[in-house]
Amino acid sequence: MALVEVRNLNKIYSQGESPLGAKISGRNEVRAVDDVSLDIHSGETVGLVGESGSGKSTLGRLILRLIEPTSGSIRFEDRDLLAASHGEMRRLRRDMQIIFQDPFASLDPRFRVEDIIAEPLVIHRNAQRNPQGTRNTKDGIRDRVVELLRAVGLDESIRQRFPHEFSGGQRQRIGIARALALRPKFVVADEPVSALDVSVGAQIVNLLAQLQRDFGLTYLFISHSMPVVRYLSTRIAVMYRGKIVEVGSTEQITERPQHPYTRSLLEATPEVEV
Ligand SMILES: Nc1ncnc2c1ncn2[C@@H]1O[C@H](COP(=O)(O)OP(=O)(O)O)[C@@H](O)[C@H]1O
Ligand SMILES: [Mg+2]
Structure with a gap:
């Protein structure tokens, strides 16, 4: 059974519907995600690669049920996500987190680092998920x-500081610490390095x-860049x-791409060290 x-x-x-005036096809609609089936197994990294506008973010958000699909099904640990009640969904949310592309827009500038990272813990205060089993x-x-700051390679002394005091790479680390706060099993990383310099992105x-x-x-690691995706992924979609x-x-x-589009993506992206 897949996760x-x-x-x-x-x-x-x-x-x-589109605030940005999306391309309109066929009967005045955009098929942002079109009959997609995919398994993601526990412990693996599935890289989701494709050009801008191909539907990667929409798929990632659908899987986390941050947006509702038009049709289809999503199972998480063999539970039907689309049939989950509000309460069930709330519990499931602890296990599924997202890391965003833009570490500038995704951290609230009014909050200190420790409040940003702690917010999920406060929201799920009674969830009894810390290792001691205490509240x-x-x-x-x-x-x-x-503990989370250390895990993402930041010094604990920065707890009292604000996001704007940090570089893009450091902010992304803060965003990752926040995403991991509730010990999730599954993380959608949506272009987490695309806004960063190559060397910072590699870190x-x-x-x-x-x-x-x-x-x-x-x-589920989303990127438009094949070299980045191939570095981290067990499988690639x-x-x-x-x-x-x-x-x-x-x-x-x-090594053996079958689809012409995959070949074009591989040709468009020269080998780079990450
Ligand atoms: N809220 C929305 N309303 C209308 N169209 C949207 C919306 N979000 C995304 N789209 C369209 O769906 C398609 C896929 O977008 P997206 O999932 O963001 O692609 P990607 O992440 O691969 O760049 C695009 O054509 C985009 O314009
Ligand atoms: Mg996207």
Whole structure:
């Protein structure tokens, strides 16, 4: 049984819905995600790669149920996510987190680092998920924040500072610490290094790999860049115009691509060291 099972998932946006004036196809609708099926197994990293506008973010958000699909099914640990009640969904949310592309927009500038990282713990205060099985007390939360800062390679002394005091790479580490606060099993990383310089991005990718080993995480790692995706992924799913056109092991996809679009992606992206 896969950790995440996506079956025949669709997300159709109607004309006029797009704030950015999306391309309109066919009957005045955008098939942002078009009949997608995908399994993600526990402990693996599935890389989701495709050009801008191919539907990667929409698929990632659908899987976390941050947006509702037009049709299809999503199972998480064999539970039907779309049938989950509000309360069940709230519990499930602890196990599924997202890391965003833009570490500037995703951290509230009015809050201190420790409050940003602690917020999920406060929201789920009574969830009894800390290792001692005790409730998340104020001290417990502070200790957990320190632990998380260390895990993402930041000094605990920065707890009282504000996001704007940090570089993009440091902010992304803060965002990652927040995403890991509730000990999730599954993390969608949506272009987590695309806003960063290459060398800083490489450090973040290495951190994500380290955290996966340390905490047994499962990733859906979204990027438009094949070199970044191939570095981290066990398997790669190639997305084009809302469809997954090819999925296979990283070796299969990069050494023996079957679909012309996959070949064009590989040609467009020269080998770079990450
Ligand atoms: N809220 C929305 N309303 C209308 N169209 C949208 C919305 N979000 C995304 N789209 C459209 O769906 C398609 C896929 O977008 P997206 O999932 O953001 O692609 P990617 O992450 O691969 O760049 C695009 O054509 C985009 O314009
Ligand atoms: Mg996107």
